[in-house]
Amino acid sequence: MEIAENILLTIATASTPLLIAALGELVVERSGVLNLGVEGMMVMGAVCGFVLTATTGSPWLGLIGAVFAAALFSLLFGFLTLSIATNQVASGLSLTLLGLGLSGLIGEKFVGIAGQKLPSLYIPGLSDIPLIGRLVFGQDPIFYISLALVVGVMWFLFRTRAGLTLRAIGDNHESAHALGIGVIRARYLAVLFGGACAGLAGAHLSLVYTPQWVENMTSGRGWIALALVVFASWRPWRVLAGAYLFGGVTIGQLHAQALGVGIPSQLLSALPYLATIAVLVIISRNRRLTLLNTPASLGRPFVPNR
Amino acid sequence: MSHVQPRVPLLEMQGIRKEFPGTLANDDVSLAILPGEIHALLGENGAGKSTLVKMIYGVLQPDAGEMRWQGSPEHVASPREARHLGIGMVFQHFSLFEALSAAENIALSLDDAPEASTIVERASRVSQEYGLPLDPLAMVGDLSVGERQRIEIVRCLLQEPSLLVLDEPTSVLTPQEAERLFETLEKLRADGRSILYISHRLEEVQRMCDRATVLRQGRVVGACDPREETAASLASMMVGKDLKPVERESVHDRGEVLFEIRHLNRPAETPFAVALRDISLQVNAGDIIGIAGVAGNGQSEFFEAVSGEVLQSEPDMVRLCGTDAGALGIGHRRALGAAFVPEERLGHGAVPSLSLSQNLLLSRHASDHAEFLGTAGWVQRARLMAKSRAVIEALDVRCGGPDPAAGTLSGGNLQKFIIGRELDRQPRVLLVNQPTWGVDAGAAAHIRQALIELARNGSAVVLISQDLDELFEVCDAMAVMHDGELSEPIPREQATLETIGLLMGGASMGSAA
Numbered sequence: 111m112e113i114a115e116n117i118l119l120t121i122a123t124a125s126t127p128l129l130i131a132a133l134g135e136l137v138v139e140r141s142g143v144l145n146l147g148v149e150g151m152m153v154m155g156a157v158c159g160f161v162l163t164a165t166t167g168s169p170w171l172g173l174i175g176a177v178f179a180a181a182l183f184s185l186l187f188g189f190l191t192l193s194i195a196t197n198q199v200a201s202g203l204s205l206t207l208l209g210l211g212l213s214g215l216i217g218e219k220f221v222g223i224a225g226q227k228l229p230s231l232y233i234p235g236l237s238d239i240p241l242i243g244r245l246v247f248g249q250d251p252i253f254y255i256s257l258a259l260v261v262g263v264m265w266f267l268f269r270t271r272a273g274l275t276l277r278a279i280g281d282n283h284e285s286a287h288a289l290g291i292g293v294i295r296a297r298y299l300a301v302l303f304g305g306a307c308a309g310l311a312g313a314h315l316s317l318v319y320t321p322q323w324v325e326n327m328t329s330g331r332g333w334i335a336l337a338l339v340v341f342a343s344w345r346p347w348r349v350l351a352g353a354y355l356f357g358g359v360t361i362g363q364l365h366a367q368a369l370g371v372g373i374p375s376q377l378l379s380a381l382p383y384l385a386t387i388a389v390l391v392i393i394s395r396n397r398r399l400t401l402l403n404t405p406a407s408l409g410r411p412f413v414p415n416r
Numbered sequence: 417m418s419h420v421q422p423r424v425p426l427l428e429m430q431g432i433r434k435e436f437p438g439t440l441a442n443d444d445v446s447l448a449i450l451p452g453e454i455h456a457l458l459g460e461n462g463a464g465k466s467t468l469v470k471m472i473y474g475v476l477q478p479d480a481g482e483m484r485w486q487g488s489p490e491h492v493a494s495p496r497e498a499r500h501l502g503i504g505m506v507f508q509h510f511s512l513f514e515a516l517s518a519a520e521n522i523a524l525s526l527d528d529a530p531e532a533s534t535i536v537e538r539a540s541r542v543s544q545e546y547g548l549p550l551d552p553l554a555m556v557g558d559l560s561v562g563e564r565q566r567i568e569i570v571r572c573l574l575q576e577p578s579l580l581v582l583d584e585p586t587s588v589l590t591p592q593e594a595e596r597l598f599e600t601l602e603k604l605r606a607d608g609r610s611i612l613y614i615s616h617r618l619e620e621v622q623r624m625c626d627r628a629t630v631l632r633q634g635r636v637v638g639a640c641d642p643r644e645e646t647a648a649s650l651a652s653m654m655v656g657k658d659l660k661p662v663e664r665e666s667v668h669d670r671g672e673v674l675f676e677i678r679h680l681n682r683p684a685e686t687p688f689a690v691a692l693r694d695i696s697l698q699v700n701a702g703d704i705i706g707i708a709g710v711a712g713n714g715q716s717e718f719f720e721a722v723s724g725e726v727l728q729s730e731p732d733m734v735r736l737c738g739t740d741a742g743a744l745g746i747g748h749r750r751a752l753g754a755a756f757v758p759e760e761r762l763g764h765g766a767v768p769s770l771s772l773s774q775n776l777l778l779s780r781h782a783s784d785h786a787e788f789l790g791t792a793g794w795v796q797r798a799r800l801m802a803k804s805r806a807v808i809e810a811l812d813v814r815c816g817g818p819d820p821a822a823g824t825l826s827g828g829n830l831q832k833f834i835i836g837r838e839l840d841r842q843p844r845v846l847l848v849n850q851p852t853w854g855v856d857a858g859a860a861a862h863i864r865q866a867l868i869e870l871a872r873n874g875s876a877v878v879l880i881s882q883d884l885d886e887l888f889e890v891c892d893a894m895a896v897m898h899d900g901e902l903s904e905p906i907p908r909e910q911a912t913l914e915t916i917g918l919l920m921g922g923a924s925m926g927s928a929a
Contacts, residue, residue: 271523278513278524285511288475289525290495401686402515402555 115241117361122249123319125357126256127152127311131335132342132349133259134307139339140267141300142280142407146202147187149332150209151305155180155312157213160323161220169228169317173252176313177306183209184305188298195411210326217323225321228252250318252310259307264346276300280405283412293412308332334383341390343400352390359385424487426451426579426610427472427503432481434467441467443634445481449579454601454611456621456642459631460654460856465614468631469581472612473505474498496527504572505581512564514557514688518550522571535574542573546600557688561711562593569600580604581612586620590710591884591917598624616654616857618647632656655857662864662889665872671701674876675754675845676735680728682721690714692721695902697895699876701844704867705905706891707880708916714900715880716759719849722878723756724749737844747782755783755843757835759850759880761827765834768823772815773797773804775822776837783841803840811836811862828855832863839866846870849880864890884916898922 131148138145158179163172183205190201230250231237237248267273276296279286283293311331316323334356342348359382367375394400425448434442441464449455459465470476472483474492483490485501492498498505512521523535530538536552543550548566556564565585572580582601586594601611601624615621621628622642630638630653638653645653675698682692692714699705709715720726722734728742735741736754750756758764766775777788777800788803790796801819808815811832815825822830835851848867852860868890871877880897881887887894893905896919903919 274516274520274524278516278520281513281515282511285513286524288495288507288511290474290499291524397686401688402557404515406515 118245121357121361122253124360125353126253127314127331128335129256129353131308131311132338133263134304135335136339136344136349138300138304139408140280140344140405141276141297142283142405143297144198144409145187145304147205148308148335149328150206151180151183151308152312152332153213153328154183154209155309156316156327157217159313160225160316163226164220164223169226172317173313177309180309181302181305184301188301192294192297195413198409214325220323227321228317252314252318260346260350283407287414343394344403352386355389356382356386425449428484430482432478434478441634445636447629449610449612451610452608453626454605454613454624456625456628457612457614458628458654463631464634465631469583473503499575502578504575504577506568506572507583512556518554518567519552521556521567525571538574539570543570546603562589579610583614590920591913592921618650630654662861664868667702671874673698674701674737675699678732680733682717690717690900692717693900699878701874701876702871703892704871704877704890706887706894707897708887708894708920709897710920711882713897715897722847750783753844755838755841755846757838757848761830766822769821771819771821772833773800773819776804807836807840828859831855832859835863845876847878896920
């Protein structure tokens with residue numbers, strides 16, 4: 111009973127950063143921009159969150175700081191790709207490299223320092239219900255934010271006019287421009303949102319998952335988030351499913367290794383990636399739906415003709 | 417001017433100038449549109465019509481000049497401001513979003529952002545009132561070009577514009593669809609709205625428009641009542657010289673079958689593609705066969721299948737020069753003596769960043785290996801340059817420098833080069849898709865004449881075109897492609913605009929004839 115609850119809790123903890131980062135990138139890509147800098151923005155969020163918490167003593171300030179720092183960092187990408195229309199792939203890759211290097215520099219003096227964990231929710235009575243109590247009522251605040259984000263992003267994209275405008279820009283930016291929609295402005299806002307989400311995901315790593323700073327601590331999660339967006343064919347609920355599947359198999363294989371299952375550990379470690387790819391490939395087999403959801407101007411630079 | 421009383425113009429443009437890097441698109445253009453008139457803006461492709469209307473709609477800003485709306489000076493900084501004044505615009509290349517529904521597309525252009533259900537209701541009302549049937553919930557990517565245009569028009573009408581700008585609206589329609597559009601426009605004029613109608617089709621301008629302004633090379637060269645002019649006088653005003661008509665003598669000796677399609681089937685690969693269904697066609701040496709049809713009825717899919725960009729399941733589905741070519745790639749098909757000219761110039765017909773001579777090599781390395789490639793495959797630059805220069809001279813391609821990048825040429829000039837490089841080979845089979853789209857009238861006549869000569873010298877030519885005038889001018893027989901099916905070819909002498917139009921709209925052979 112207690113073991114099952116613990117496993118479920120660790121799955122949620124492992125999945126949350128992926129979910130948040132992928133949701134942010136989903137909004138960015140829906141606007142037609144491909145930001146490969148998720149890993150870099152995430153690690154910037156992680157280091158800024160940790161450093162701010164360590165210096166101010168408040169993990170809440172750390173959390174807010176992480177979100178702002180990563181959003182600010184994403185502005186650099188926005189300026190390069192939107193204002194001066196550089197290649198999005200190259201700019202995104204450099205953002206990741208810059209973020210990994212810069213975070214190492216910022217966090218140099220904080221390696222090995224014991225961190226402070228963001229307090230989890232505790233509602234007397236409710237949080238003590240066996241099995242589901244801590245799962246539903248006793249998790250960290252970022253977990254609840256991540257679920258709210260799924261609902262929020264779905265509502266925004268498919269129920270609001272701003273979301274319709276964003277999808278239209280991602281489908282055809284020339285047409286949007288001809289209608290008088292501010293393509294560049296909307297894309298800046300999307301990139302900022304993506305940065306803020308990546309920052310929040312990074313803060314989850316250094317304030318909840320493992321409250322400490324280790325260089326390169328995102329260890330590829332930004333890339334997984336990017337892949338999730340594509341395999342989820344740009345739909346929020348599929349990102350949720352994909353993130354939890356990945357988290358679930360990651361934790362599952364750790365337990366399997368601990369139990370000494372007779373499968374090479376390298377294969378077990380690769381399992382989350384294989385399982386996620388397999389499942390997401392199967393659910394995106396409907397080519398018509400996939401194409402309808404694929405932002406047609408993804409990655410194409412836009413230069414308004416004035 | 418005829419029956420229109422002198423009153424304050426709805427829109428007045430004076431001394432408009434717009435310069436793009438390297439070209440002067442509009443120079444000292446003046447134009448006045450009266451309330452309740454259909455005003456034609458005539459001119460060749462590249463005359464500056466689209467630039468001018470983009471400035472009216474606020475997409476572009478003029479470098480100099482003044483615009484007055486109902487007598488008072490206005491600066492239209494954005495399409496939103498234009499819509500606010502009461503200007504609506506239907507673009508030539510539609511500004512629709514394929515992955516969104518008709519209602520969503522309409523919602524995007526409305527500034528007051530009403531509820532989805534209100535949009536559906538208002539759109540249905542307008543579409544009934546003006547005879548523009550549409551399904552608000554249909555995905556735009558699934559609709560025909562005519563249906564898409566209706567969405568554009570309904571979208572404009574919902575804003576109650578007093579001026580509606582239509583950029584070449586009939587270029588994508590069947591004659592019958594165009595007829596329906598004209599009825600809608602007459603109704604709009606009867607409501608007191610003004611229409612700025614851009615076209616290079618003289619018959620429809622003469623039929624509908626109250627006044628016409630003619631542009632040539634960015635300048636106004638004339639203003640007239642089109643009903644008092646002849647098609648020939650309007651054409652010479654547009655082109656600046658009298659046009660030599662294309663000469664087509666009848667075929668004296670029809671040779672063997674050089675081009676043959678046998679029961680070609682091809683499933684649709686994407687939601688927006690058209691499946692080809694059981695297409696058969698035979699073209700003899702000496703003949704030039706036209707394939708008519710509204711865009712998006714399988715022409716591109718047919719072109720890809722025949723050119724070898726997509727291979728066939730059975731080798732004999734495509735036979736070129738007497739050989740089964742269905743399993744051969746593009747290079748092999750070209751080596752058999754076939755040549756292909758796709759519709760899209762940049763990215764399909766030519767690589768924009770490569771020079772003209774390099775583009776020449778790209779399409780001819782397989783068929784003219786010995787001529788352009790020496791031992792061990794070294795490129796013979798001198799020969800390539802000489803050949804490229806010969807093509808430039810033969811087709812009168814206007815370009816900067818001896819060997820510029822393809823992307824720096826204007827659309828029409830690049831098209832001349834692409835056609836020229838294939839004609840220069842004297843291919844035994846030639847398949848061209850929309851060869852004169854966006855090419856000026858003089859060059860178009862030149863290209864058409866060259867196609868006829870190629871056929872008469874013993875080649876089989878297949879011409880895919882949406883321009884019925886062009887097909888009637890050059891073809892010996894015409895087949896119509898509709899929804900992935902190809903009709904029997906109808907000999908030129910028996911074909912009428914009406915029969916072809918009905919077939920383009922999907923009527924069956926028996927009922928159309």
